[in-house]
Amino acid sequence: MSKTLFTIGPTQMYETTRTVRQQDIPYFRNQSFSDIMLETDSLLKKHMKTSQDSKTVFLTASGTAGMEAAIENLFYEGDRVLVIVGGGFGRRFEQICKKKKLNCDGVYLETDQQLEFKDLEPFADIDYKALIVNLHETSTGQLYDITLLKKFCESRNMLLIVDAISTFLCDEYSMDANGIDVTIISTQKGLCVSPGMCMVVMNDRVVRDYLKSSGELPNMYFDFNDYLVNMERGQTPFTPAVGIVYEIHDMLLAVEKDSLESKLKEVEGRTRAFREAVISEGISIPKFRCSNAITTVIFDKPIAKAVEKELIETKGYVINPCGGEIGKYRFRVSHVGDLSIDDTVDLAETIKKLYKEM
Numbered sequence: 001m002s003k004t005l006f007t008i009g010p011t012q013m014y015e016t017t018r019t020v021r022q023q024d025i026p027y028f029r030n031q032s033f034s035d036i037m038l039e040t041d042s043l044l045k046k047h048m049k050t051s052q053d054s055k056t057v058f059l060t061a062s063g064t065a066g067m068e069a070a071i072e073n074l075f076y077e078g079d080r081v082l083v084i085v086g087g088g089f090g091r092r093f094e095q096i097c098k099k100k101k102l103n104c105d106g107v108y109l110e111t112d113q114q115l116e117f118k119d120l121e122p123f124a125d126i127d128y129k130a131l132i133v134n135l136h137e138t139s140t141g142q143l144y145d146i147t148l149l150k151k152f153c154e155s156r157n158m159l160l161i162v163d164a165i166s167t168f169l170c171d172e173y174s175m176d177a178n179g180i181d182v183t184i185i186s187t188q189k190g191l192c193v194s195p196g197m198c199m200v201v202m203n204d205r206v207v208r209d210y211l212k213s214s215g216e217l218p219n220m221y222f223d224f225n226d227y228l229v230n231m232e233r234g235q236t237p238f239t240p241a242v243g244i245v246y247e248i249h250d251m252l253l254a255v256e257k258d259s260l261e262s263k264l265k266e267v268e269g270r271t272r273a274f275r276e277a278v279i280s281e282g283i284s285i286p287k288f289r290c291s292n293a294i295t296t297v298i299f300d301k302p303i304a305k306a307v308e309k310e311l312i313e314t315k316g317y318v319i320n321p322c323g324g325e326i327g328k329y330r331f332r333v334s335h336v337g338d339l340s341i342d343d344t345v346d347l348a349e350t351i352k353k354l355y356k357e358m
């Protein structure tokens with residue numbers, strides 16, 4: 001049976017991405033590849049709503065490397081930072097900061113607790129260098145309120161570092177208007193292309209005032225300076241995942257052609273249809289602000305694993321499980337990728353049917 005990926009990510013890929021994937025990988029140290037890189041960079045900044053003066057680092061590594069490299073290139077041992085820890089990805093940021101020996105405080109959220117301004121107030125008098133956040137905490141489905149984070153940062157001259165890996169092209173995202181200094185994304189989530197690359201976009205104040213110089217960094221592969229110099233001519237210091245660059249380019253061109261708004265509407269339409277269909281007696285979703293990228297489905301009995309198994313076996317529908325004890329009662333369904341409303345509603349109806357049978 002063919003599989004449909006209601007997962008993030010990889011996601012259910014679009015036909016055009018599959019076509020690009022099937023091409024031969026060309027040689028890349030030439031102008032024609034540079035042109036692709038430069039156009040990709042320009043479209044990325046446009047759709048992220050940041051100035052063309054911002055700088056992008058294209059890394060061949062998964063999203064976590066983008067998180068780690070951003071921290072490493074900007075912060076020193078002992079720097080005070082505040083991390084929103086509302087799930088697995090927040091914990092990952094915290095872990096990275098601790099490994100780099102930053103002086104790191106966490107804003108810890110309980111399961112299903114929505115982040116509010118009052119949760120930041122206990123930290124208001126501390127002099128932090130940055131607030132670090134996964135805007136959509138993909139492990140729970142909560143989309144934090146960016147205006148709330150912006151308000152906290154701008155009144156005290158803090159950097160705002162945002163992992164938008166499952167926000168970009170899923171939910172409205174405006175880097176400059178929200179005072180976001182650094183955005184981290186990766187290829188297999190909102191972008192819906194192959195896993196294997198991540199991008200770190202920095203505004204000019206970060207590049208000018210915060211980026212460490214090469215001499216200060218203990219490593220070579222993740223030294224952003226080298227990437228910035230190379231990117232001036234549309235190249236990377238080391239061999240990138242050339243094929244994935246073509247996939248990103250193709251995806252961003254498609255967004256450009258249809259408009260970002262219609263892309264976001266497409267995702268939102270599926271999200272709304274799914275939620276309307278799935279919420280019923282015994283089946284709910286979290287009450288916090290939810291991202292359009294995924295819906296966390298909560299059962300009132302521990303059947304999540306059994307439902308997941310049935311969905312794969314009877315329909316070929318693949319969903320994202322939730323980790324830990326809680327995973328007995330809930331799983332996550334993605335709405336990004338080449339998914340139709342019909343399949344999305346069928347998934348919801350099948351979940352309801354299975355609930356009644358179990």
Ligand SMILES: *Cc1c(COP(=O)(O)O)cnc(C)c1O
Nearest residue numbers: 062063064089134138165166186
């Ligand atoms: C998927 C994801 C990452 C990165 O995970 P990788 O497996 O390293 O690509 C980071 N942050 C968020 C919010 C994610 O959803």
